[in-house]
Amino acid sequence: MSTAHDPSRTSHYISDTYYADLVAAFGDWQRDENIVSDPAIRAAAEALVLREARLLDLHAYRDWLTLFAPECAYWVPGRPEGSDPRREVSVAFFDRRRLEDHVHRLSTGAAWSQIPRSRTVHAVSNVEVFRAGNDAPLMVRSNLMLSEFRAGDSRLISGWCAHRLAQIDGKWRILVKQVNLLECNQNLRNPSIVF
Amino acid sequence: MPSHPLNQAPLPIGRTNPDYDWDQLVHEDRVHRVVYTAPDIFEAEMTNIFGGVWVYLAHESQIPRNDDYVTVRLGLRPLIVLRDSSGKYRALYNRCTHRGATLCREASGSAKVFQCAYHGWTFMNTGELRGVPWPEGYASDLRNSCFNLAQVPRVESYRGFIFGTLNPDAPALADYLGPVREPIDEWLDRHPGSRVVVRDANRLKFHGNWKLAYDNSADGYHVKFSHRSLLEMENRFKADNEKGMSFYKDHPDDAPMYVRYFGNGHHFKDKRPNVEKRPGALWEIEGLAPGMEFFEEEIRKRLGENAPRALDLASSEPVNINVFPNLLILGNHIQVIEPVSVTETNTTWYATAVVDEDGDLGETVDLINAFRMRTQEGFPAFGEVDDATNFEEIQRGLAAPEDEWVYMHRGLGIPGRFTTGADGSITGPATDEVFMRETFKEWKRLMANPPAIEIRREV
Numbered sequence: 001m002s003t004a005h006d007p008s009r010t011s012h013y014i015s016d017t018y019y020a021d022l023v024a025a026f027g028d029w030q031r032d033e034n035i036v037s038d039p040a041i042r043a044a045a046e047a048l049v050l051r052e053a054r055l056l057d058l059h060a061y062r063d064w065l066t067l068f069a070p071e072c073a074y075w076v077p078g079r080p081e082g083s084d085p086r087r088e089v090s091v092a093f094f095d096r097r098r099l100e101d102h103v104h105r106l107s108t109g110a111a112w113s114q115i116p117r118s119r120t121v122h123a124v125s126n127v128e129v130f131r132a133g134n135d136a137p138l139m140v141r142s143n144l145m146l147s148e149f150r151a152g153d154s155r156l157i158s159g160w161c162a163h164r165l166a167q168i169d170g171k172w173r174i175l176v177k178q179v180n181l182l183e184c185n186q187n188l189r190n191p192s193i194v195f
Numbered sequence: 196m197p198s199h200p201l202n203q204a205p206l207p208i209g210r211t212n213p214d215y216d217w218d219q220l221v222h223e224d225r226v227h228r229v230v231y232t233a234p235d236i237f238e239a240e241m242t243n244i245f246g247g248v249w250v251y252l253a254h255e256s257q258i259p260r261n262d263d264y265v266t267v268r269l270g271l272r273p274l275i276v277l278r279d280s281s282g283k284y285r286a287l288y289n290r291c292t293h294r295g296a297t298l299c300r301e302a303s304g305s306a307k308v309f310q311c312a313y314h315g316w317t318f319m320n321t322g323e324l325r326g327v328p329w330p331e332g333y334a335s336d337l338r339n340s341c342f343n344l345a346q347v348p349r350v351e352s353y354r355g356f357i358f359g360t361l362n363p364d365a366p367a368l369a370d371y372l373g374p375v376r377e378p379i380d381e382w383l384d385r386h387p388g389s390r391v392v393v394r395d396a397n398r399l400k401f402h403g404n405w406k407l408a409y410d411n412s413a414d415g416y417h418v419k420f421s422h423r424s425l426l427e428m429e430n431r432f433k434a435d436n437e438k439g440m441s442f443y444k445d446h447p448d449d450a451p452m453y454v455r456y457f458g459n460g461h462h463f464k465d466k467r468p469n470v471e472k473r474p475g476a477l478w479e480i481e482g483l484a485p486g487m488e489f490f491e492e493e494i495r496k497r498l499g500e501n502a503p504r505a506l507d508l509a510s511s512e513p514v515n516i517n518v519f520p521n522l523l524i525l526g527n528h529i530q531v532i533e534p535v536s537v538t539e540t541n542t543t544w545y546a547t548a549v550v551d552e553d554g555d556l557g558e559t560v561d562l563i564n565a566f567r568m569r570t571q572e573g574f575p576a577f578g579e580v581d582d583a584t585n586f587e588e589i590q591r592g593l594a595a596p597e598d599e600w601v602y603m604h605r606g607l608g609i610p611g612r613f614t615t616g617a618d619g620s621i622t623g624p625a626t627d628e629v630f631m632r633e634t635f636k637e638w639k640r641l642m643a644n645p646p647a648i649e650i651r652r653e654v
Binding site: 010011013073085086088091093095097101109151185186187191 | 394395396397398401421423425427428432485486487488541542543548564568569576580581584585587
């Protein structure tokens with residue numbers, strides 16, 4: 001990881017190498033033989049994923065951002081089988097700066113798609129933790145049932161998430177959050193929340 | 196044998212001419228709320244508008260090889276748009292002639308034949324009935340063109356954009372497009388090989404009438420208000436507001452951009468005059484996006500003095516080119532408006548990518564396209580969501596039946612406000628609603644004169 005640039009201000013780290021590593025890391029990772037058995041690691045990973053969901057539901061976006069590594073990505077692919085973000089647009093592909101853009105936009109008082117803001121419940125289940133090797137980042141799979149209420153309407157969005165986690169200064173942080181929506185290649189109404 | 200002729204004329208069923216006095220609904224300065232809310236008007240539009248004019252169906256790059264297809268809709272009609280096995284573009288009704296089931300249930304793919312999942316009737320990708328199971332059970336030979344799939348009788352392309360119409364009296368496509376071809380040409384010609392290819396889309400929908408999206412497409416008046424959060428976001432590191440859509444930051448009518456009405460409902464908001472005409476000028480106003488600094492450094496390192504042109508290819512073209520009723524070319528997107536019901540609309544924002552047609556971009560074309568994907572994700576995520584919310588809130592507001600009128604009279608009656616070109620186009624300041632007024636004149640003409648639409652079954 002480069003530390004020469006502040007990823008909140010400039011986006012040097014989203015490079016062709018980064019994309020290539022990302023696509024490789026999110027390819028074939030859900031292998032039984034890679035399931036982590038260490039209960040302490042599993043508990044830490046699950047706690048982070050649940051905390052992330054809670055902070056989103058509490059609209060605590062500044063705290064939520066601290067769960068991400070400085071160089072991170074939030075990625076909602078546009079195809080159910082996944083897609084290469086170099087080749088295709090995604091429902092969302094945010095780097096650190098664009099995540100902060102999103103949070104900033106919500107704070108302007110003029111983000112009409114979130115005025116009134118959505119009330120959400122991120123229900124997270126079926127958590128499984130994978131690791132390809134002793135020093136590899138953790139890959140956490142979870143199912144997501146996201147209930148949203150806004151402007152008189154309720155809706156349910158569902159899918160599954162893959163969190164890629166690494167320890168930074170002794171704390172588990174999110175390198176990548178990938179959200180695989182069941183409806184990822186369908187027309188979505190007001191996709192202005194973080195899934 | 197049935198007593199009716201198999202090829203009789205369509206029965207006079209359907210509401211192509213609901214009982215409205217269109218002159219009472221569409222005035223010079225305002226339209227009645229029911230044009231956005233009445234189910235019978237919507238039903239009539241699906242034939243009088245979406246059957247009567249050339250409607251955008253698909254882009255050639257979505258079906259690059261023979262036998263490739265995509266499924267789309269023409270108004271509410273499910274279609275399979277394809278290149279048949281001989282390379283001819285066709286738009287087949289995605290509806291088995293037997294009992295009406297859709298034949299093809301995939302969004303895209305490749306097929307020489309389509310077999311109905313219900314009773315196994317099979318059709319060639321020309322639309323011709325190839326066979327039915329146990330034909331001896333029919334008293335007459337089904338190999339009669341009346342059992343071929345219905346198809347859109349006229350399908351034509353303009354520089355990669357495939358259109359279809361059910362109206363035998365419609366002019367040739369090029370004539371229907373008329374002068375809007377010029378900005379389309381310019382939009383294409385800035386790319387290597389003068390073309391783009393379509394990629395995946397950002398797909399949105401809203402609970403509102405389809406015309407709210409079309410009305411918005413050349414509207415320079417809403418930007419500073421509807422998109423205030425985006426304007427602030429794009430420029431949060433800059434006190435002097437120079438990124439993205441910042442040419443709306445002051446009075447937009449003081450800027451050199453303009454809005455132009457072309458006729459046939461087509462219009463154009465041209466923001467290019469706000470930007471200097473030199474390589475790299477587009478790049479300089481491009482909003483921040485993931486990987487931007489990596490991309491710029493890499494392109495400058497690899498291409499040197501040719502870098503600005505390559506950087507511009509990843510930047511948004513500052514135009515809104517709107518082809519009535521459903522094609523909006525904006526930035527680098529090909530947006531398609533898809534009516535679902537009187538109060539439901541899909542807007543599908545197809546991304547486009549650059550092709551290294553001239554061979555001078557080399558591997559940098561992949562870098563350009565990777566970053567071009569990121570720039571294209573920005574507006575749907577941070578801009579369109581606010582517009583769509585405002586469209587939905589218009590639809591809520593229009594529920595009030597006795598508050599009848601929707602105004603679009605900005606600029607009307609101000610002397611010297613407009614100029615009329617030799618081609619009949621009307622040009623006005625960026626915030627002017629002249630394009631909406633003119634489009635509704637055309638809408639009224641089409642609604643008051645239902646077309647004699649036709650389908651074809653001969654292959």
